[in-house]
Amino acid sequence: MSKPSSLRDYVFICFLNGKWWKFQDLNQEIEEKVGRTYDHTSISAAIREIRHYDSRLKFSLPLDMSIEVVDGRKVEGSAGWEYKLSAVCNAEELRRKFL
Numbered sequence: 871m872s873k874p875s876s877l878r879d880y881v882f883i884c885f886l887n888g889k890w891w892k893f894q895d896l897n898q899e900i901e902e903k904v905g906r907t908y909d910h911t912s913i914s915a916a917i918r919e920i921r922h923y924d925s926r927l928k929f930s931l932p933l934d935m936s937i938e939v940v941d942g943r944k945v946e947g948s949a950g951w952e953y954k955l956s957a958v959c960n961a962e963e964l965r966r967k968f969l
Contacts, residue, residue: 888961
């Protein structure tokens with residue numbers, strides 16, 4: 871991957887650590903790394919964009935659209951959600967490739 875240039879790229883790089891991410895955690899991490907903040911809707915759109923075919927191609931994710939590449943779950947005791955790369959994506963291998 872060339873130098874990250876979009877919110878989608880930054881979110882993908884965060885996802886490479888394999889942990890669950892809430893919107894505010896993604897925003898904080900991205901702000902620390904690139905000095906820019908994003909709202910909830912922009913981060914949500916970037917997560918959805920990672921699921922698209924062109925992103926799968928760019929990031930070497932499974933191209934079969936029936937395979938979910940981003941997992942989401944409701945945060946217990948909260949109205950919020952958190953997300954991470956699906957296990958089928960092999961975050962460890964992707965880290966070696968992109969970082």
